[in-house]
Amino acid sequence: MTITRRNILKIGGAAAALPLLGSRAFAQTEPLKVGFVLIGTVNDNGWNFGHAEGAKYMKEMLGDAVAEPTIVENVPEGPDCERVLRELAQSGHKLIFATSFGYGDYVIKVAQQFPDVKFEHATGYQRSDNVATYNARFHEGRAVCGTIAGHLSQTGKAGYIGSFPIPEVVLGINSFVLAARKVNPDFEITPIYISTWNDPAKEADAARAMIDQGIDVIAQHTDGPAALQVAEERGIVGGFGQGADMSAFAPKAQLTSIIDHWGPHYQDAAEAVIAGTWETGDRWPGLKEGEVQIGPYNESIPADVVAAAEAIKNGQIDGSFNIFTGPINDHTGVERVPAGVTMTDGELLSMDWYVEGVNPPA
Structure with a gap:
């Protein structure tokens, strides 16, 4: 499937090309690279905007412990999603959030190829050792x-x-x-x-x-x-x-x-990856948790x-x-x-x- 427009954004920075190969190996002393895959644009003033705000919150709370989050916009629920997920994993992102229901099969497939990368799928139901799911009530x-x-x-x-x-x-x-x-x-x-x-x-x-x-x-x-x-x-x-x-x-x-309000979950997940305590599972909070x-x-x-x-x-x-x-x-x-x-x-x-x-x- 082809797409008419896809942006790759750095929160707080300019648009940048996403490298495919040759990235430095991840080390504990480096800032954690976190990627976000969105089905729409951060300017939709709704679902995708909310995830972008969550990424911004994560960065503000964790500071230099995380790199500027990478946000890939306008990724359809199809084969292009698989390619984007793989590019993020190949370029050193150790935590990747896929934020649309139809990404599920591709998350599972790519996660099998990158067992050292943690993936989280919003609104999904398929999990594995390095794939968790999360949603909101x-x-x-x-x-x-x-x-x-x-x-x-x-x-x-x-x-x-x-x-x-x-x-x-x-x-x-x-x-x-x-x-x-x-x-x-x-x-x-x-x-x-x-x-x-x-x-x-x-x-x-x-x-x-x-x-x-x-x-x-x-x-x-x-x-x-x-x-x-x-x-x-x-x-x-x-x-x-x-x-x-x-x-x-x-x-x-x-x-x-x-x-x-996705920010606290993104912060918690990133902190867990940094600490080496991240575990797969399902998370479904609502009004009580904010x-x-x-x-x-x-x-x-x-x-x-x-x-x-x-x-x-x-x-x-x-x-x-x-x-x-x-x-x-x-x-x-x-x-x-x-x-x-x-x-x-x-x-x-x-x-x-x-x-x-x-x-x-x-």
Whole structure:
């Protein structure tokens, strides 16, 4: 697969070519070289921006112990990812973060060829001795957003712009509508999948189509602010930032945002590699740990709605509330989770069914 544009960035420095061969052998006395592979651009103001901010945080916290992080942008989920991962490993990077779901097979393949390099795959599920996975409990933030939508929507109908129908995205849709239906039992949500993580034109078109069909709240699991900008233009109730605060693009329409704070994990992983204590495993923190954060609430939201949203947020932090505690029916009305039973992490991570209130795409 070819790509139209790919940038290699050094945080705090100029763009540089990535050497393939001939790099000096890594030594304990040298700064750790850390690489990041992104599916989009650091300027997407969402998912990729969040990872770039995390890389910057890591560097600020560890100083000279790490080299300026290498960020490779616009790497598709295909064979080009394998090439980029291999180039990073060959050029002396001893810790490499692959930050998109579809990179998984390529991470595993390249990691087998470089057993002395540590790889971490965001939102992935495949692990080995030198491959770990990490994620964030985005669905906890969706429950906060769904609570707001349930209170504010005048039509009781929301739209959800999704990338791909993978468990992580389905999980977020379900969390959103379960929370909204605790406020308005008749609330409905309609997902549209655009088969990409970041395509402003597709995101905007999907938002327009949804609004034309009568929805007045938009949520998303895509990377940029295009849908929020359409919501701003059309004057609907609003929507929610994804991965970062997008209020600069839609100051009236963004009701709040789910902010990803990856920096502490990147710092911890780098420190572990430097100390020789890095181990494979899976990491899935959320609101409690601060990896998922809720951005400022729009000043137009009534105080009682903010209080309701804060109660859902704080309940998830202190463990008194879990949106996936039954009874929960699927979209056909069949009970999937009995009353009082809370779904396990394994069940959440493999979720491939919609809850009641979701209108599945055809």
